[in-house]
Amino acid sequence: MPLSNPNSSAPAVDLKSVYEPIKDELAAVEEILRTELSSETPWVDQLLEHSWLLGGKRMRPAFVLLSAGCLGTIKKPALQMAAALEMVHTATLVHDDILDEADTRRHEPTANSKWGNKVSVLLGDYLFTHSFHVASFSESTAAVRMLAASSNRVCEGEMRQNAWRGNFDLSEADYTQMISDKTAELTACASGVGALLSDGSVEQVESFRKYGLNIGIAFQIVDDLLDVAGEADTVGKTLGTDLLNQKPTLPVIHCLANLTADQRESFLELLRSGEAKPDAVIPILESTGSTEYSRKTAADYATRAIEFTDSLDSSPYSSSLRTIAQFVLARTR
């Protein structure tokens, strides 16, 4: 993920600085992950190391810790939940790569391409169940419950996405619900559980959850948009895979709803051929203003997240949450 969109006139937002106030805590989370993702069985250990290395920017742990920091001292249960959330995230990546038949992720071979689908199924299961083991050390059943409910919604969202492949009649509301569940639910959980573990009130937990939800939705819309309208070098992965996999995304859904009946039929034919390339699709999306509409929709969600951070007491933690939201907003431009 680029730190800013080089096509954009928006100022670059430095994401590195957001980790500064939680540097020590993140190191402790990393230590938990390193310890938990190891096994005495060399064969299993090798798989777990793969999943540890799969970790990206540890954004979900950062949301837990920053949200906890906004409301009080960051205590040990927050570290446990931060590690648990990262493990759930990794589990979903491992199983996603099976569903997408993906060969590489972040320029590395995926578990399924290295060891096959069967091993990947078990590796994901191991990570899911282990995450709840780590979470149980938070000694908070409310936190475990939040993690379980969210993980479950992620699975339901994935099921829906899988069932809706090739369904271009999807409404914008259905799409939003799907990405809320499959992507934004975990960032929402991360922020919410951080607030919960610093003894936040029900209202506070809910508003931190909402922050994470808005961030996640904005992020996923931009991700879907970049898949068709981004530049391969900048995005860092093969473009057009959603089109080839016939995943309905916001620009496509908006476009279909705004074409004439004839235009719609011929666009649908292209989409269903399974051979739609970004170069052919972009002019159609532009004709209905659908890329711009998608950018604006994502920007609205990011803006709501920024507004929430304005309501927080000033601190290095709330400042980091604001910077993350600004970063997501900058990506929409």
Place this chain on the structure above:
Amino acid sequence: MPLSNPNSSAPAVDLKSVYEPIKDELAAVEEILRTELSSETPWVDQLLEHSWLLGGKRMRPAFVLLSAGCLGTIKKPALQMAAALEMVHTATLVHDDILDEADTRRHEPTANSKWGNKVSVLLGDYLFTHSFHVASFSESTAAVRMLAASSNRVCEGEMRQNAWRGNFDLSEADYTQMISDKTAELTACASGVGALLSDGSVEQVESFRKYGLNIGIAFQIVDDLLDVAGEADTVGKTLGTDLLNQKPTLPVIHCLANLTADQRESFLELLRSGEAKPDAVIPILESTGSTEYSRKTAADYATRAIEFTDSLDSSPYSSSLRTIAQFVLARTR
């Protein structure tokens, strides 16, 4: 599963009666499962109904409730954990059927054969994560921790089994560890968590765990034995699938360790051909007394479980735990 081995001279053990003292509690567990395994999305609901119907004899819930009953009143958290354990068990069945490429289970089409591997991956994930949601309502992080640790060992056992397919150098100790993890760990957890939720001491929890572990190991050895030496009508499934899948089981491991070097080589050749049929294998196993050895080993584990129940206060609950152990012992004959 037959109530007794008709080839056996042992008296039939009536398994139905063991549910009698926990009839109402099991009905409540069934209600939790029915409610939790439903969704507003019809597509998802259909999958969850499949997994609900997949349920067999609800043995794991029975272990939770009976063990809890042995040490006190069966309270609501025990019902939650009983339902959660059944969901974890179902999740492992759904993913097992992917690994085994199985088309039918209990005479019904498997999820993977009906909806494909991708849907089955997600259904299993849904069940795993949902089980922890249900478990979190027990309001006991110790119980959640026990469930998570056990689920995790099950996954590690499955990983080992998958890695060891075709590895006929496996020692008996490795085999026992593998089946302890992949099968017996969940029955151990069920008994242990039942004791925990009736405020059992650390020693009591451990001894109930051990009971479930012994039952599970005995059960799996018999299961492995019946796959090669059972009768299809009685066992109720296709025989010889472990041989075809080149899974090393106790009779085969024991036999290989007791053949001459030449005999061993030729048996290995047969096993590795992937075409070994029970009819051809049984005489070889009999020549080293390996089916009898396996029966005796299983009987030893079942006997230890029976001995544990002798140490319990007399009650309908402890009586049921004894009957289950006697049933497993009868299966070894």
